[in-house]
Amino acid sequence: MSLEEQLPDTVEEGQSADELAELLGDLVIDREDHVNAPGFVIRPDTVQDALRRLRDDAGFDHLSCVTAQEYEDRYESIYHLKKYDDPTQEASVVVPADKEHPVSQSAEPVFRTADWHEREAYDLIGIDYDEHPDLRRILLPDTWQGHPLSMDYDQDRPQIVSLREHANPLQEDQRSDSDSDTMFLNIGPHHPATHGVLHVKATLDGEQVADVESDIGYLHRCEEQMCQTKTYRHQIMPYPDRWDYISAGLLNEWAYARAAEDLNDIEVPEYAQIIRTMGAELCRMAAHFLALGTFALDVYGDFTAIFMYAVRDREEVQNILEDLTGQRLMFNYFRLGGVVWDLPEPREEFFEMTRDYLDRLPEHLEEYHDLVTGNEILQMRTVDTGILPPEVAKSYGATGPVARGSGIDYDLRRDDPYGYYDELDWDVIVKDGCDNYSRLLVRMLEVEQSAKIVEQCIDLLEDWPEDERNIQSNVPRTLRPDDDKEIYRAVEGAKGELGIYMRADGTEKPARFKIRSPCFSNLQTLPEMSNGEYVPDMIAALGSLDIVLGEVDR
Amino acid sequence: MSSQQHPFVTDDSKVLTETRDARLAGQDDRFNSRLREAFGSTPFILTKFDKFMNWVRGSSMFMLQFGIACCSIEMMHTYAVKHDLDRFAAGVPRASPRQADVIIIPGTIVSKFAPRMKRVYDQMPEPKFVIGMGSCTISGGPFQEGYNVIKGAEEVIPIDIHIPGCPPRPEALVYGVAKLQERIANGESSPVVVKPYELEQFGDLERDEIVEQLAEDIDTDDLVMRYNWGDSP
Numbered sequence: 001m002s003l004e005e006q007l008p009d010t011v012e013e014g015q016s017a018d019e020l021a022e023l024l025g026d027l028v029i030d031r032e033d034h035v036n037a038p039g040f041v042i043r044p045d046t047v048q049d050a051l052r053r054l055r056d057d058a059g060f061d062h063l064s065c066v067t068a069q070e071y072e073d074r075y076e077s078i079y080h081l082k083k084y085d086d087p088t089q090e091a092s093v094v095v096p097a098d099k100e101h102p103v104s105q106s107a108e109p110v111f112r113t114a115d116w117h118e119r120e121a122y123d124l125i126g127i128d129y130d131e132h133p134d135l136r137r138i139l140l141p142d143t144w145q146g147h148p149l150s151m152d153y154d155q156d157r158p159q160i161v162s163l164r165e166h167a168n169p170l171q172e173d174q175r176s177d178s179d180s181d182t183m184f185l186n187i188g189p190h191h192p193a194t195h196g197v198l199h200v201k202a203t204l205d206g207e208q209v210a211d212v213e214s215d216i217g218y219l220h221r222c223e224e225q226m227c228q229t230k231t232y233r234h235q236i237m238p239y240p241d242r243w244d245y246i247s248a249g250l251l252n253e254w255a256y257a258r259a260a261e262d263l264n265d266i267e268v269p270e271y272a273q274i275i276r277t278m279g280a281e282l283c284r285m286a287a288h289f290l291a292l293g294t295f296a297l298d299v300y301g302d303f304t305a306i307f308m309y310a311v312r313d314r315e316e317v318q319n320i321l322e323d324l325t326g327q328r329l330m331f332n333y334f335r336l337g338g339v340v341w342d343l344p345e346p347r348e349e350f351f352e353m354t355r356d357y358l359d360r361l362p363e364h365l366e367e368y369h370d371l372v373t374g375n376e377i378l379q380m381r382t383v384d385t386g387i388l389p390p391e392v393a394k395s396y397g398a399t400g401p402v403a404r405g406s407g408i409d410y411d412l413r414r415d416d417p418y419g420y421y422d423e424l425d426w427d428v429i430v431k432d433g434c435d436n437y438s439r440l441l442v443r444m445l446e447v448e449q450s451a452k453i454v455e456q457c458i459d460l461l462e463d464w465p466e467d468e469r470n471i472q473s474n475v476p477r478t479l480r481p482d483d484d485k486e487i488y489r490a491v492e493g494a495k496g497e498l499g500i501y502m503r504a505d506g507t508e509k510p511a512r513f514k515i516r517s518p519c520f521s522n523l524q525t526l527p528e529m530s531n532g533e534y535v536p537d538m539i540a541a542l543g544s545l546d547i548v549l550g551e552v553d554r
Numbered sequence: 555m556s557s558q559q560h561p562f563v564t565d566d567s568k569v570l571t572e573t574r575d576a577r578l579a580g581q582d583d584r585f586n587s588r589l590r591e592a593f594g595s596t597p598f599i600l601t602k603f604d605k606f607m608n609w610v611r612g613s614s615m616f617m618l619q620f621g622i623a624c625c626s627i628e629m630m631h632t633y634a635v636k637h638d639l640d641r642f643a644a645g646v647p648r649a650s651p652r653q654a655d656v657i658i659i660p661g662t663i664v665s666k667f668a669p670r671m672k673r674v675y676d677q678m679p680e681p682k683f684v685i686g687m688g689s690c691t692i693s694g695g696p697f698q699e700g701y702n703v704i705k706g707a708e709e710v711i712p713i714d715i716h717i718p719g720c721p722p723r724p725e726a727l728v729y730g731v732a733k734l735q736e737r738i739a740n741g742e743s744s745p746v747v748v749k750p751y752e753l754e755q756f757g758d759l760e761r762d763e764i765v766e767q768l769a770e771d772i773d774t775d776d777l778v779m780r781y782n783w784g785d786s787p
Contacts, residue, residue, distance in 0.1 A: 140702060141666045148701045155701045159665065189667060190674050192619050192649050196626070197667055218667040219623055222700030229699065238696065245624035290627070311634035318631075329628060329721055550623055 014089045015058055023057055024050055035262060035487040037090035039078070044097050045130075047105040051079060051093060055110060059083050060091055063111035063397055065488065065516035067501045068121030070151050075102035075127050079114075080488045080501070080516070084394055084408060087416045087497075092488070097127055106132035113397035116524050124149040124224075139217035139553055149225060182210055185535070189218045193298050193539045196549035200526075202538065209530050209538050214523055220553040227513040232260055232479040233336060236513075241330040243515065244551040247286035247318065248494040250279040250325075253334040258418055259489035259500035260336050263481050269470040270420070271461075272338035277420040278457035279324060279333065281450040286317040287494035288401075288443040288450075291546040295440055296372055298543035299381050306371055313364055316357050323350055336479070338472030343461065351462055358451050358458075365448065373441060382436035386529040386541030389434055396528070397521040400496025401446065402545055405439035407432030412492040424456045436537075436544040443546070478508050488516075495519050495546060515554050519547040604741065611655065611681065612643075612738035615731075618654035619647035620674065623661025625688040625721040632724040644731050651677040656734070658727075659713070662690035662697055663704040675711045683738065685730055686713040689720045696720065 017038035021028050024040055027050045032039030042050045054060040060081040067078040075097040083089050097104045106129040107114035118129045119138040126147030129135055137144060146153050187193070187200040194200060197218035203211040223239055230236045240252035254276060261268060268276075293310030300306070318328050323344045325333040333340055344350050372378055388398070393406045403410050411428040413421040429445040431438040481504035490499030496518025505511035522545050529545075530538035617639075621629065632639050633647060640646060648654045651674045663671060675684070684707075689695030691707035698705055707713055714737065717730040 144665075153701070189670050190620060190651075196621055196623070197670075218664065218670070219662065220664050220666065220702050221623075221662050221697045222702050223697075225700055226697060242624055242696070245627055247627070308635045311631060312636070315631065315636050328723060329624065 014086065020054070020058060020091055023053055027053075032092070032094055032486075034092050035485060036489060037080070037092045039092040039094045039486075041094045041096065044095050044104040047079075047093070047095055047107050048110050048131075051081070051107050051110045054081055054091060054093070058091075059085070060089075061394055062087070063107065063113050063117075064490065064497065065499055065501060065514065066107070066114060066117035066121060067488075067512070067514040068125040068127050069503065069512040069514075070125055070149075072151075074099050075104075075125065077104055077118075077121060077127060078486075078488075078501070079107060080499070084403075084410050087410070087412060087490075090488070092486075102127045103130055104128070105130050106135075108132055111397070112392075112395040113521050113524060116520065120520075123147065126150045137217075139220040141217070148222070149228075181205055189215075194542065195294060195547055198523075198542075198547070198549055198552070200538075200542070202535070204535065207534050209533055209535060212527050212530050212538060214526055216523070216549070216552050218553065219549045221550070223554040224513050224515060227515075228510055231508045232264070232481075232510065233475070233477065233508070236260075236510075237334060237336075238330065238332045241332060242550060243517065243554060244287070244493060244495060244498070244519070244548050245329065246290045246494065246548050247314065247321070247329060248283045248548075249329065249331040250276070250283045250321075250333060251287075251491065251493045252498060253331065254280055254419070255489070255491045255493065255498040255500050257334045257336060258491055259487055259502055260479075262489055263485060263487045263502055263504065264336070264475075264479050266337045266475055267473050268338055269473055271464055271469050272471050272473075273420045274457050274460050274464075275324075275339050275343065275471070276334065277424070278454050278461070279321065279331075279339075280419070281453045281457070282317050282321055282324075284494050285447050285450045285454075286314050286321070288447050289313045289317070291443050291494075292368065292372065292440070295540075295543040295546070296378075298539050299378055306368070309364070309367065309371070313361075320350075320354050320357060323353070335472055335475075337475040338470075340471075342469055342471050347462075351458055354454065354458055358455055361447075361451050365444065368444060373437075373444065379437065381536070382440065382540055382544070383433070384435050384437075385533060385537040386436040386439075386544060387434050388525055388529050390432075392528050393525060396525045398496070398525055399518050399521065400493070401439055401442045402496065402522045402525070404428070404430045405442045405544075406434045412490055412497055416490070418491060420457070420460075421453070424453055426453050426456075436540050439544040439546075480504075480506060480508055482506065490516065493518055495548065495551065496522060498551075517551040517554060519545075519549075519551045520554075523547050523552055608741045609739050612735040615644045615683075615735065615738075616653060616655045617644055617647045618651055618657040618674070618678065619649045620657055621660060622663070622667070622671075623690070625660035625690070628721045628724055629658055629660045629687060629727065632727045637724040637728060639728060639731060642728060642731055642735070644735070651675075652679065654678055655681070656683045656685060656731075658685045658687050659691045659707045659711075660687045660721075662695065663707050663710060664700075664702045665704065666702075668704050668710045671707075672710050683734060684711055684713045684715075685727075685734060686716045687727060687730070688722055689718060692716050692718060 021040060027042050027046050028040045029043060030041035032041060060083055062082040062084050063079060064082045065080040069076050077095045079093040081091045095104050104127055106118055116138060118132055119135060121127050122129060122135050123137045123139050124147055145159060183204045185202040185204050187202060189197040189199040199215035199218060201213045201215060202209055223243060226239055227236050236256060237253060240256045241249035243252050289310045293307040296306035322328050325331040388406050390406045390408050393403050393408060399410060407430060409428060409430045414428050426449045429442050429449060431442050483506035485504045488499055488501040490497045498518055499516030501514035502510045503512040526542060529541040631637060657675060657678060686692060686707050694703045694705040697703045704710060715730050715734045717726055719726055
């Protein structure tokens with residue numbers, strides 16, 4: 001397969017930190033030690049050189065995240081690198097920049113995904129990236145004054161904006177010069193096909209998409225700032241529910257829980273891990289059902305049949321989750337060191353209800369396959385449209401069903417095991433069609449695998465001895481991780497790799513809290529998938545990415 | 555009508571008679587509602603036209619298909635099976651604001667989106683009604699302290715009904731819609747003309763240090779708006 005061919009020969013064994021330092025040679029000016037990976041400090045003008053060496057010679061082909069932050073004496077960008085083959089092998093490239101003139105070389109020529117990540121860093125922190133193709137604000141309005149996550153930002157300072165900035169973008173005649181054949185088409189931010197408040201600026205050549213640019217930030221709710229002003233122990237946990245709000249709450253909570261537990265060396269009892277695994281997979285099912293329903297909505301424009309079927313299934317899953325957690329959507333169920341409470345009493349009723357649902361599921365899935373994947377019209381619309389080749393997907397840092405629909409065998413539940421996943425029997429679904437259809441199919445088949453996991457968890461929970469039902473380990477009331485302890489940890493969310501970077505500063509609140517959102521990286525692939533296709537195929541491609549704007553914008 | 559002239563048409567006078575008899579005798583009371591009893595045999599209602607129009611407006615609301623954030627997921631559930639908002643005459647969402655009477659605001663409003671939401675609201679024909687769904691539209695909710703968050707949708711457009719919750723359950727949304735219908739039927743609504751943004755000439759702003767500094771960057775002839783967050787509750 002093409003995947004294996006392009007891998008360098010050096011990756012069969014993981015390299016030690018010293019070997020990597022040797023590889024980088026005199027580029028390394030200092031070493032750091034993050035909880036998850038070795039950190040190599042390099043000069044700000046050698047970023048491309050260092051990343052290229054790590055990618056080509058050491059096999060770090062996945063730029064997972066770019067974190068920017070400001071210290072008292074410097075700015076810093078951290079490039080979190082991983083391998084698609086083995087995400088447990090990680091390396092951090094730390095790039096300090098001058099406090100007065102924070103300029104750093106852009107990584108965009110090496111990893112395409114750095115484009116948006118660095119724009120975000122520029123927007124929120126204020127680091128200038130040299131050689132970046134298009135360094136503009138990305139989340140905040142262009143007219144914003146100041147960089148809100150930098151140290152000297154004053155939130156109470158009024159934002160004064162010229163009215164011209166909010167003029168109707170469609171008011172002026174969008175036909176360009178008379179000799180041009182293209183037309184500008186504005187989609188969103190209020191549009192049924194954009195899955196929220198995404199704004200897509202499309203340039204059309206006839207009926208084909210010549211160029212498309214996503215304009216995000218219409219739901220930038222300052223999640224990172226919120227988490228930086230809250231305490232580790234209890235206050236942060238409600239926020240992850242609201243990142244990916246398509247019922248994927250427990251998956252997001254797990255991202256925070258995993259990072260914070262590793263940062264504070266907290267053990268989680270096995271029993272709690274099983275409950276977590278079960279809850280998380282139920283969430284994944286609900287999230288994929290909505291993805292299916294809205295995708296059908298995009299492709300068929302059909303509000304009545306498939307969408308309603310999908311919502312029916314979601315309602316059933318939500319009922320189970322409500323019994324478990326007490327809430328339909330914003331669960332706030334995980335705690336550091338476990339979960340907040342045990343399964344609802346009477347337990348038999350809960351097991352029976354869940355089993356009932358799982359028993360009915362195969363029939364429902366068959367219905368979906370009849371209605372959706374087996375339907376010729378849908379196949380004509382989706383097969384071989386929205387092509388995303390694996391190399392391109394990797395370069396953009398695509399993860400989750402988007403990557404697995406392009407034949408990239410990457411699933412953190414298996415590759416970087418957490419929870420109870422490695423004890424259970426399930427498969428990672430990979431399809432190598434690289435098109436809209438494959439991505440849809442991956443989600444539908446993943447629902448089956450999730451159901452399989454839930455079933456095994458139910459069996460385990462049912463037989464668990466009554467006196468060993470330990471739902472939480474002993475965790476101090478106030479957590480104060482050591483100063484300057486840094487960690488980046490990811491879990492497999494419904495949309496892909498959901499990572500959290502945290503830096504502790506010795507207090508009970510994180511000094512920097514960065515969310516690596518899978519949708520943010522996945523959405524970047526939209527131009528690659530839709531340029532040259534027809535407008536409806538662009539909409540289908542957008543639907544098959546299954547973005548949720550709460551997570552894109554955070 | 556004789557059956558000879560129209561060989562394929564049954565004599566419907568027979569059918570009608572049977573139906574009428576069935577209804578009169580009480581065997582079929584599908585159409586014998588209390589309203590019909592009140593009307594008696596007369597086909598006329600005597601009412602004020604305004605009152606009639608209010609009743610009509612409340613009984614047939616066209617919602618705008620408008621999703622912002624987490625609450626829109628619960629809103630979709632309210633529209634879909636199980637909760638089925640259509641039962642309450644607040645039917646299938648319309649995609650265009652020009653065909654909608656009611657806008658449900660389901661989520662957090664941030665500075666970049668507020669002008670867009672205002673534009674969508676402005677495009678709706680009057681009379682129009684607004685349902686604020688969730689804590690974020692009341693006060694900014696859990697994100698109130700954020701640098702980018704508008705502290706309540708009422709900073710931008712007037713709200714008729716607030717539904718608290720994060721997010722409100724579908725039942726709560728149904729209750730809110732029913733309450734709004736009640737209000738509409740009684741002829742109540744929030745004023746359409748509101749304080750939207752503070753639209754001011756630049757010179758009208760309080761001249762503090764920051765404004766002085768910004769004045770150099772912005773053309774003084776140009777209009778500006780100021781997100782008035784410092785004063786918001």
